[in-house]
Amino acid sequence: MKTEWIHCPVCGNKTRVKLRKDSILVNFPLYCPKCRHEMLIQAKDSKIVIIKEPDA
Numbered sequence: 001m002k003t004e005w006i007h008c009p010v011c012g013n014k015t016r017v018k019l020r021k022d023s024i025l026v027n028f029p030l031y032c033p034k035c036r037h038e039m040l041i042q043a044k045d046s047k048i049v050i051i052k053e054p055d056a
Helices: none
Strands: 003-007 014-020 024-031 038-044 047-051
Touching: 014 024
Parallel strands: none
Antiparallel strands: 003 014, 024 038, 038 047
């Protein structure tokens, strides 16, 4: 099964998470060690969607 690194949507660098073709992530907290941003994502069929959270 082919795996690929998830790239940060903010800075474009690799994160520490690999994603397989059959992986499904729901409300996954993705952290980028380089730009130090944390965001919620959803992933299905190698398509990544950023979940926008309302400001408190």
